[in-house]
Amino acid sequence: MRTHSWSLLIAVGLGVLLNPLNSSMVAVAIPGLEQAFQLDFTQVSWIIFAFYIASAVAQPVMGKVSDLLGRRNLFLAGLSVAFAASLIAPLSTTFGWLIAFRIVQSIGTSMMIAVGMAIVRIHVTERQAMALSVLSIFLSGAAAIGPFVGGMLMHWWDWRAIFLVNIPFVIGSIILAWKTIPKDEPTSAVGGGRNIRYWSKQLDAAGIILFALGLVALLIGVLSVKSSGHVTWSNAGVGIIGVVLLIVFVRLEQRTNHPFIPLRTFAQYPAMTWVNVEYMLVNLLFYSLFFGLPSYLQTVRHVSEFHTGMLMLSLGLCSLAASPFAGRWIDRSGPRPALLASAILMVTGSVWLVTLNEHTPVSSICFALAAFGISNGLNNVGLQAVLFRSAPKEMIGTASGLFNTSRYLGTILSSLLIGVVMGSQFSFEGFRVLGIILTVISTLLVALYVRRRKDMARRSVPLT
Known part of the structure; x- marks a missing residue:
């Protein structure tokens, strides 16, 4: 160049x-x-x-x-x-x-x-x-x-x-x-x-406001219950307002000509919908570890910020290293073997977290980090490949936008999961519960990948 x-x-x-x-x-x-x-x-x-x-x-x-x-x-x-x-x-x-x-x-x-x-x-x-x-x-x-x-x-x-x-x-x-x-x-x-009213409709300003306020209100309601330890009328009311706003948002998106999130697309293309569900779960799993583990290491195991950063580097490096390998594997064998391997790696890493105890060497956590890192590299490439195969060519732009939205929703849900499980303070018991939940979710992901494989075989569609 x-x-x-x-x-x-x-x-x-x-x-x-x-x-x-x-x-x-x-x-x-x-x-x-x-x-x-x-x-x-x-x-x-x-x-x-x-x-x-x-x-x-x-x-x-x-x-x-x-x-x-x-x-x-x-x-x-x-x-x-x-x-x-x-x-x-x-x-x-x-x-x-x-x-x-x-x-x-x-x-x-x-x-x-x-x-x-x-x-x-x-x-x-x-x-x-x-x-x-x-x-x-x-x-x-x-x-x-x-x-x-x-x-x-x-x-x-x-x-x-x-x-x-x-x-x-x-x-x-x-x-x-x-x-x-x-x-x-x-x-x-x-x-x-093309005045302010025109651009307000083009950008779906009403939908954006409803989505943001509804999500924030729901999160405030749920997290305030966990933080205070009991349900009050105020935090229950805020949570209910959030749910109502999100319901109104869904109804609005179904009727508007320029929706912020084109929900009608999910109903029209179920295969693409499942890809987004899987991507949301993948990010829920990955970022639960990504955001939860550093706090666990520093708060519970008293590892310094310096050494925590060094340990977390293995997660990112394994993810980076796996991506080019995933590309070659998927080009040769199709996305499904790589995705199934990634889900099994997430199950393995989650189970490993559950087996940890107060005396487990901190360095052994690198095993779980490596499993999640490699899995993340395989998932990012594999699910994008599946997305492009399941979405019509004329909708690739919309499909990519929805794909990114699914990633953000998975990340937000991961933080919510950590907050609900851990509450006001990180503990060894809370981290073990988090590991059990991640094991259940990753096992569900394996089932979803296997289901797609069986569906494709039943329709006699080549896996590659």
């Missing part, structure tokens, strides 16, 4: 890595945040919820907003928002303000994710497959090393560092992006009937 293309690719890569990096670094920082703000895990888990709910809403919306603002402008705006949030968040005096800046940071980084791939596809015309694979390394690599980076920062400084570390990446991306990303004209202009 030409020098200009490499500079553009690095500019976009430095921007898009901020979302996975910031979503993963916080895994090791949670115990430190509990201490700094004198909160329990259930309360601090909102640092995870806030980021993923905001990302789930912002990423699909920002793709449409780029039609209004232009891709280059949206990318630079995302960098500016991320810079401001990363600079101001360390000044937060209360946890509420920290959550607010975390949401702003999520929205800013989502702007870049939404248009980054499109910018590379349009403006890097030679060796495009290689360019996209490099961009994928920025994304997956940032997620893989996030806990390690978070552990190092927490060991040498405190929680403020996980925000300030973004600034060099943002500055580097701004300088390169300003020079290398060509200007593009918005494909849709405001005016001519």
Whole structure:
């Protein structure tokens, strides 16, 4: 590739890595945040919820907003928002303000994710497959090393560092992006009937508000019950309001012409629906370990942030190493053998967590981390392959959007599961219960993969 293309690719890569990096670094920082703000895990888990709910809403919306603002402008705006949030968040005096800046940071980084791939596809015309694979390394690599980076920062400084570390990446991306990303004209202009009301309908503003408020209210209701230890009229009422809002959201999405989440698609394409269910379960399993294990290691086993980050690195590295192997395996044998192997690995890793006791060497946890890491690499490639086979060609864009939404829902559910099981404080007994639940879910995943294999055999469809 030409020098200009490499500079553009690095500019976009430095921007898009901020979302996975910031979503993963916080895994090791949670115990430190509990201490700094004198909160329990259930309360601090909102640092995870806030980021993923905001990302789930912002990423699909920002793709449409780029039609209004232009891709280059949206990318630079995302960098500016991320810079401001990363600079101001360390000044937060209360946890509420920290959550607010975390949401702003999520929205800013989502702007870049939404248009980054499109910018590379349009403006890097030679060796495009290689360019996209490099961009994928920025994304997956940032997620893989996030806990390690978070552990190092927490060991040498405190929680403020996980925000300030973004600034060099943002500055580097701004300088390169300003020079290398060509200007593009918005494909849709405001005016001519395309006013605020028009864009509100196009973006499904009502659906977005109902989805976000309903999900937040439901989470507040459930987690407040676990945190307080008893049901009160107030937390029950908040939970019920959340359920009602989500029901209204579902009804609205079924009627609107431009739904935020096209629920009618699930009914029309059941095979694609099952892929999304499986991807949600996969992420529920993976992120339950991803966010739960660092807190267990630091709170229960008294492992330092430094060594926790080192241990968690094995999870990300195994996932990265498994991805290219998964691609070759799936090209040769189809996705189903790889997916079945990944589910069995998750069962093995979950059972291993259940067998741990207070005297088990901490290093043995690497076995479970390796099992989940390899499984994650196989699942990411395998389920995407199944998605593209189950979705009609004209719906690939919609299918990809739903696929990402399933990932965010799985991640949110993982944090909810940890909060419900652990409550206000991590314990050895709670972690064992979490391991049992993960074993049950991973066994269910095995059953789902086997069911698909039998269904395909019954229909005489080749497995490859």
